[in-house]
Amino acid sequence: MLGIKQLNAGLYIRVSTERQAKEGYSVSAQKDNLSRFARQQGWNIFNIYADEGISAKNIEDRPEVKKLIADIKNKLVDVVVLYKFDRLTRDSKDTEEIIELIQNCGIQVFTLSGGVVDVSTATGRFTVRINGAVAQLEREQTIERVKLAFEQKVRQGYTLACATTCYGYDRKIHEKEQTINKEEAKIVKRIFKMYLDGKTLSEICNILNIEKVPTKKAGRVVKKRYEDSTYTINSIWMPKTIRLILSNPTYIGKVRYHVGKEDGFIVDGKHEPIISKNVWDEVQIKLSKIKTTHKTNLPKDEVYYCGTLVCGICGKKLTSCRTNKINSKGDKVVFKNYRCVNREKKLCTCMGMSHNKVETAFLDYMDNIEDLTEIDNIEIEDNNSDMEELENIKKSLTQANNKKREVMDLFMLDNITHEQLKYMTKELDEKINILKQEISRLELTLTPKEKVNKREISKTIKEHWQYLSNREKMEFLNNFVKEIIIVNRNKDKKNGKPEILNVKFYD
Numbered sequence: 001m002l003g004i005k006q007l008n009a010g011l012y013i014r015v016s017t018e019r020q021a022k023e024g025y026s027v028s029a030q031k032d033n034l035s036r037f038a039r040q041q042g043w044n045i046f047n048i049y050a051d052e053g054i055s056a057k058n059i060e061d062r063p064e065v066k067k068l069i070a071d072i073k074n075k076l077v078d079v080v081v082l083y084k085f086d087r088l089t090r091d092s093k094d095t096e097e098i099i100e101l102i103q104n105c106g107i108q109v110f111t112l113s114g115g116v117v118d119v120s121t122a123t124g125r126f127t128v129r130i131n132g133a134v135a136q137l138e139r140e141q142t143i144e145r146v147k148l149a150f151e152q153k154v155r156q157g158y159t160l161a162c163a164t165t166c167y168g169y170d171r172k173i174h175e176k177e178q179t180i181n182k183e184e185a186k187i188v189k190r191i192f193k194m195y196l197d198g199k200t201l202s203e204i205c206n207i208l209n210i211e212k213v214p215t216k217k218a219g220r221v222v223k224k225r226y227e228d229s230t231y232t233i234n235s236i237w238m239p240k241t242i243r244l245i246l247s248n249p250t251y252i253g254k255v256r257y258h259v260g261k262e263d264g265f266i267v268d269g270k271h272e273p274i275i276s277k278n279v280w281d282e283v284q285i286k287l288s289k290i291k292t293t294h295k296t297n298l299p300k301d302e303v304y305y306c307g308t309l310v311c312g313i314c315g316k317k318l319t320s321c322r323t324n325k326i327n328s329k330g331d332k333v334v335f336k337n338y339r340c341v342n343r344e345k346k347l348c349t350c351m352g353m354s355h356n357k358v359e360t361a362f363l364d365y366m367d368n369i370e371d372l373t374e375i376d377n378i379e380i381e382d383n384n385s386d387m388e389e390l391e392n393i394k395k396s397l398t399q400a401n402n403k404k405r406e407v408m409d410l411f412m413l414d415n416i417t418h419e420q421l422k423y424m425t426k427e428l429d430e431k432i433n434i435l436k437q438e439i440s441r442l443e444l445t446l447t448p449k450e451k452v453n454k455r456e457i458s459k460t461i462k463e464h465w466q467y468l469s470n471r472e473k474m475e476f477l478n479n480f481v482k483e484i485i486i487v488n489r490n491k492d493k494k495n496g497k498p499e500i501l502n503v504k505f506y507d
Helices: 018-025 028-042 065-073 092-105 122-155 183-194 200-211 241-246 279-290 355-367 386-412 418-443 454-467 470-481
Strands: 008-015 044-052 079-082 108-111 220-222 230-231 253-259 261-269 293-295 309-311 318-327 334-339 378-381 481-487 498-506
Touching: 008 028, 028 044, 044 065, 044 378, 065 092, 079 418, 092 122, 108 470, 122 253, 122 261, 122 470, 183 200, 183 241, 183 279, 200 241, 241 279, 241 418, 334 355, 355 481, 355 498, 386 418, 470 481, 470 498
Parallel strands: 008 044, 008 079, 079 108, 309 481, 378 498
Antiparallel strands: 220 230, 253 261, 293 318, 318 334, 481 498
């Protein structure tokens, strides 16, 4: 049979849930069946592409199917073999892209459940589209049924926490009702008592971490996604974790259901409470008086240094935050501050700094420069690479938004708890906000601007800064100042003075 090319087959496997694995859709089962079929046809098995534990809601979030498509386009795969077409896609838009890929690359697609996937005729393409639409309908109906099941489960008094129950409780496999974990319950009671005794959230964290009290997930061995290796969780107590415990109605025997930020309800649960109602109410009153910090999504006029400040210790961008306080007259006062995003993660020791102190430090730094043309530590950089940086940040923003949707899907499929959803969503929102700040700053720097030499920049800052509006100051910084490298090493919040280490200008 000389001259006849042996076709290369790419076997695609996808399993989204443990239930599917138990019903015979496991990776190993699909691999054995698909390999046997390919060998019977006389095809060479070029590669096996397996996306394990991933939904078919889109192609973008599945690395193996993206690798398969790349190999098809590079003429490395002639035949694609899979168990069912819905293993490949359950989205109408992706179905159209698959049809176009098959037509353009001239590949064959076989499914064990339905035979060859024919897109050479109008009838064949219509059949593929109908199957794709049915798969998408099934997926959307599944999400609706899951949401309804969640609501009914909560109304019956059972918690939605499945992968990880609330700290202080355990839930045995196949049991609906959570039971008290006596050792953890002691810590919960202690946290409530310490808070009522005047300890701050940070102080409670420090006490628990010093005593090496383990968190709920500490020591848990978890399998890495897309890999066979595992890692051990080494989590610590954080202020937001303490606040979640103090505000969780689970500890007074309640269960809750949330839809978005506003909708939801709280009902009596079937589990035993750990905290009395009187203690709970007292803690909620105290929590309601705590000062709140709001992160700004984009650079605003009032915090015009946002997007320009860079931490002099770890190199991360500083983000802005606003703290609301009530003065002695009962009026609300807003304090504008900047902080390093790595500080809260305990990856950096840089202290926060107020907007006013940053303003003073910046003007003092510029005022000490007599002639910018003679100063070596003022770096002048062009923005030729900014366009590429902007595109990369936009890609990162898209990935973060996709990850946020994926987290919501995991919650809808009961793969993560509501507490995990809130934590992961909050972390992603912080990242998205920072990326948006960077995009806003870079878009301003890429707008056409006149050439300004260093002496003119110095003159503008020294002589005209006080006469500029906040908006004009923000536009000036975004157009001419690339980075202000700043640090505050002083732990004295009242007297701590930030120090500017360097200023980088655009040319």
